Amino acid sequence: MxxxxxxxxxxxxxxxxxxxxxxxxxxxxxxxxxDGDHGTNMDRGMKAITDAFxxxxxxxxxxxxxxxxxxxxxxxxxxxxxxxxxxxxxxSKKAKDDxxxxxxIQTGLAGLKRRGQSDVGMKTMIDVWEPVANALKADEFNQSxxxxxxxxxxxxxxxxxxxxxxxxxSKGHLDPGAQSSAYLFEALLTVLGA
Amino acid sequence: xxxIINKTEDIVSEMxxxxxxxxxxxVKQIEGTTAVVRNDVKFSQTKQVGVVSGGGSGHxxxxxxxxxxxxxxxxxxxxxxxxxxxDQIYEAIKAVDQGLGVLLIVKNYSGDVMNFDMAKEMAEADxxxxxxxxxxxxxxxxxxxxxxGKRGVAGTVLVExxxxxxxxxxxxxxxxxxxxxxxxxxxxxxxxxxQAATVPAxxxxxxxxxxxxxxxxxxxxxxxxxSVEKIKPSxxxxxxxxxxxxxxxxxxxxxxxxxxxxxxGTPLMxxxxxxxxxxxxxxxxxxxxxxxxxxxxVTSLDMQGVSLTIMKAEDSWIDMLExxxxxxxx
Numbered sequence: 001m002x003x004x005x006x007x008x009x010x011x012x013x014x015x016x017x018x019x020x021x022x023x024x025x026x027x028x029x030x031x032x033x034x035d036g037d038h039g040t041n042m043d044r045g046m047k048a049i050t051d052a053f054x055x056x057x058x059x060x061x062x063x064x065x066x067x068x069x070x071x072x073x074x075x076x077x078x079x080x081x082x083x084x085x086x087x088x089x090x091x092s093k094k095a096k097d098d099x100x101x102x103x104x105i106q107t108g109l110a111g112l113k114r115r116g117q118s119d120v121g122m123k124t125m126i127d128v129w130e131p132v133a134n135a136l137k138a139d140e141f142n143q144s145x146x147x148x149x150x151x152x153x154x155x156x157x158x159x160x161x162x163x164x165x166x167x168x169x170s171k172g173h174l175d176p177g178a179q180s181s182a183y184l185f186e187a188l189l190t191v192l193g194a
Numbered sequence: 195x196x197x198i199i200n201k202t203e204d205i206v207s208e209m210x211x212x213x214x215x216x217x218x219x220x221v222k223q224i225e226g227t228t229a230v231v232r233n234d235v236k237f238s239q240t241k242q243v244g245v246v247s248g249g250g251s252g253h254x255x256x257x258x259x260x261x262x263x264x265x266x267x268x269x270x271x272x273x274x275x276x277x278x279x280x281d282q283i284y285e286a287i288k289a290v291d292q293g294l295g296v297l298l299i300v301k302n303y304s305g306d307v308m309n310f311d312m313a314k315e316m317a318e319a320d321x322x323x324x325x326x327x328x329x330x331x332x333x334x335x336x337x338x339x340x341x342x343g344k345r346g347v348a349g350t351v352l353v354e355x356x357x358x359x360x361x362x363x364x365x366x367x368x369x370x371x372x373x374x375x376x377x378x379x380x381x382x383x384x385x386x387x388x389q390a391a392t393v394p395a396x397x398x399x400x401x402x403x404x405x406x407x408x409x410x411x412x413x414x415x416x417x418x419x420x421s422v423e424k425i426k427p428s429x430x431x432x433x434x435x436x437x438x439x440x441x442x443x444x445x446x447x448x449x450x451x452x453x454x455x456x457x458x459g460t461p462l463m464x465x466x467x468x469x470x471x472x473x474x475x476x477x478x479x480x481x482x483x484x485x486x487x488x489x490x491x492v493t494s495l496d497m498q499g500v501s502l503t504i505m506k507a508e509d510s511w512i513d514m515l516e517x518x519x520x521x522x523x524x
Contacts, residue, residue, distance in 0.1 A: 035400070035417075044273075077272045077305065078250075078273075080305075082309050
């Protein structure tokens with residue numbers, strides 16, 4: 001299934017709204033197991049996306065994903081900037097020959113794994129992206145997929161990123177990147193009307 | 195929270211503006227970025243391998259304070275405790291490349307490593323030769339495959355000084371990278387905190403320590419350490435840290451370097467007291483300290499605490515550490 005340009009844009013705009021309204025929540029999650037700025041950093045990226053959209057209306061899905069990628073790469077910083085940025089940049093490249101939604105999400109997931117040299121189960125955003133990609137493929141994508149992904153992420157011990165220094169102490173805390181990824185896919189659910 | 199700032203989102207750009215305006219002979223800002231590059235006369239007249247470092251802000255004088263002849267060619271400042279972005283790092287690389295390549299000095303945090311990697315890919319697409327060394331001197335965290343690995347902390351400034359001196363002397367890119375790696379392998383640090391830092395965008399200290407508590411093994415971004423204990427006299431703190439660090443060196447003969455680093459909120463007075471205790475204890479242990487330094491070199495905003503770095507050094511490294519350099523912060 002391909003998302004239309006209008007729906008893709010709506011998806012990103014809903015994500016932007018969600019991150020902006022949950023900025024402090026993301027900072028709080030990051031304070032527990034990181035350095036407390038995930039919300040602030042993502043929020044800066046969200047403003048850059050809104051700016052970029054208002055300066056130049058994306059003409060197609062390829063340029064839309066690229067616009068999102070560049071805004072995030074240039075404005076977010078930290079680990080989230082290159083991770084989200086790489087995911088959207090890879091999705092943009094893929095969309096040139098295949099804009100199927102499932103394919104794009106899988107491509108983004110592969111980009112995350114490459115850039116972060118990580119995999120599912122390390123208490124990162126991948127713990128949300130992978131189940132969502134799988135559910136899309138099986139045509140079973142719904143809110144409970146996201147909820148379950150977050151629940152299992154919370155129980156994990158971090159083995160990647162800054163939270164990994166906490167080892168066992170990271171258990172019981174939700175990874176902030178997993179939460180922002182959940183917002184991304186909740187926005188997608190809204191667009192899909194599910 | 196009380197801070198002398200305007201808007202939290204303007205902290206980094208205004209800090210860089212102030213740093214550049216007050217040091218125009220040393221550094222200038224790279225347009226459209228929060229990166230600074232050497233502005234001394236010699237920079238454009240002498241060819242050498244470029245040395246670029248960078249990272250989140252809040253560790254001043256690291257890294258912009260170490261830009262100058264004989265140390266860094268350019269430094270890139272990210273948001274507070276947040277890696278700079280690849281486009282900014284790429285601009286810094288382009289600003290310093292004189293055809294001999296550029297060495298990137300990166301502290302081992304996942305964000306820094308990823309952003310510098312992306313910048314490296316961008317520069318290589320322009321046929322600029324790049325080597326990267328990753329500093330991971332913090333021995334308070336296990337170097338296990340289940341974590342990001344050891345963190346890069348105060349030892350970074352010693353790496354920047356030695357590599358910077360070698361670059362000035364005309365060393366080529368591959369040899370510089372090898373030298374930098376060897377220095378990193380021989381540099382070990384542990385930090386302690388009496389009080390966590392307050393990230394301006396958050397507004398309160400990231401963790402609470404009681405009035406009589408000290409936390410061992412903290413990182414430079416409020417990463418928690420390995421234990422919280424009652425505060426002790428400086429002498430005993432020095433003893434505990436030395437015991438832990440020195441066991442990392444199988445051979446305790448030869449020359450050593452000591453860096454007592456203030457975390458930002460601890461007076462120099464206390465740092466000198468601690469340094470005195472460190473040097474006395476090392477003398478008792480018959481460990482030869484050939485170079486030592488005290489001060490706020492790699493800070494963590496307003497964190498109260500110190501870190502102790504000990505390096506086993508080759509003779510030539512001592513010379514490179516002693517070479518005069520004209521920077522804001524060394």
